[in-house]
Amino acid sequence: MAQTYTCHKIAKGKAKGELLFTKDPLCFYLIDPKTGKVIEKEHELYGQSITGKILVFPYGKGSSVVQADGLYQLQLSGMSPAGLVVESADTTLAASAIIFDMPLVNRLPQEFYETAKDGELAELDADGGTLAVQPGK
């Protein structure tokens, strides 16, 4: 039985993929567009691929151009994440997601963070404001 959580749309769209959580803020420019792997060695996800994932992170970081270009290059190479879930959305991340059609939501309930786990299959509907998670899958 999928557990459905409410969320708030920042950038429209629908996405399906495995959840990937990180406690560290994320900069898309520091993900290799060829492999989809995080290349920032201080990052919790260093060496891991974000391709096709519903990426759950606290907020974006990095300067005002690199989020957009990082995301654009990941899309060109087909290595981008499927969707994004954040706690705090800064304008740089929001504008990048909107312009490059990457579903982005925030305001997930605390229960989501306590219950959902890495690798669980999730369906994000930014327009409908829902995130449905299949526990244990």
Next chain:
Amino acid sequence: MKLTAEEQAMADGKYGPGTQLAMQVLIAIGEAYDAPYMVPVTRTHVALSNQEADLWFAEKLAKGGAHCRVRPTVNPSFNPEQLNAICPVEAADMEIVQRTHAAYNQLGAIMTYDCTPYLERNVPRYGEVISFSESSATPFVNSVYGARTNREAAQSALCSAVTGVTPYYGYLLDENRAGDILVHVEAEMKSDFDYQMLGYVAPSKTGFGVPVFDGLENPTKESLMNLGAQLNTGGNVALYHIIGFTPEAKVWGDPFQGKKPKKEVTITQADLDGMQKELTAPGGKIDFALFGCPHFTIDQVATIAQMVKGQQFAVPFFVMTSSLTRRLAQKMGYFDILRAAGGEIVEDTCMDQPCWKFLYGKKGITDSPKCTYYTKRRQMEFVIAPLEECVEAALKGVY
């Protein structure tokens, strides 16, 4: 969102598809942040970058007939003429520079190619509502001047330049400018470099929010440039206050606006030293020195000139700055001193540009963690040290 007739006309395509796209992006941002309406902006700064996404979006707006209502100043690209004299610029890189220049010029941007617009040509006043991208510029205009901008992406700032408006939300509102975290600085803070480290280490302790620094006395403009640049690179900080110094922590008196800080943290000299150790490559032989992230001021150029007069650098030595500062350096004799020592001053150029390929795989020295941050993608390694130590190392070839 409630739109004026003019804003609705832009959104409906009355001014062409470029302006329409710009307005639609701003409406989407406004809706994401529950903004009730748009407000006019009086200044804009766009972090032009020559990157593929930058060119793609600027050309899309330009081809759609957009023209800036509030003409932006722009971030550095690279100066092909000056760089070609140092190392041949590849044809593909040359093409992207020319195409980006053409697109922005057509949009009506003011082609300043400088990441410190707040020091020259685009200086806002207290309370002015503006749209500034560029990670080092946004905290400076918000915090030091008390102007009001959100942490704009290059693209959202360009949309505001085209339409002349921005959604009313975030740091444009009084209540969102209140401090969240009180940061007691117990480090010595004796040089501009200490502010680089403070800026880089602070977000790891404060998290997402508006830091209020206590214990900083009369920082120089270079210290403030460094603090903002690193706060917004190491973290995501578009606004901070310094008790007794920045306008919203001085004129208003209470940077917390009557609320209690959500948390208090302390930063010590050990924190700054630890951060430097974590960021820097090990010492030893260096291959080059690179400065100007953000663009160096004339005072920083003077510091270097005084140190190297009559001496020779052991390694290639580059300073990136604005065209105005480079011209000033020529008039004031610093340019000749640096040249005689074997150094170069390059205008309109950023380290995050493809023109530095001849340095890939080598080890450099710089005073700026931000300078080294993006080079993770470029197989470059940097020792990070205070400016004076960097200059000494460049004279010896060893740090």
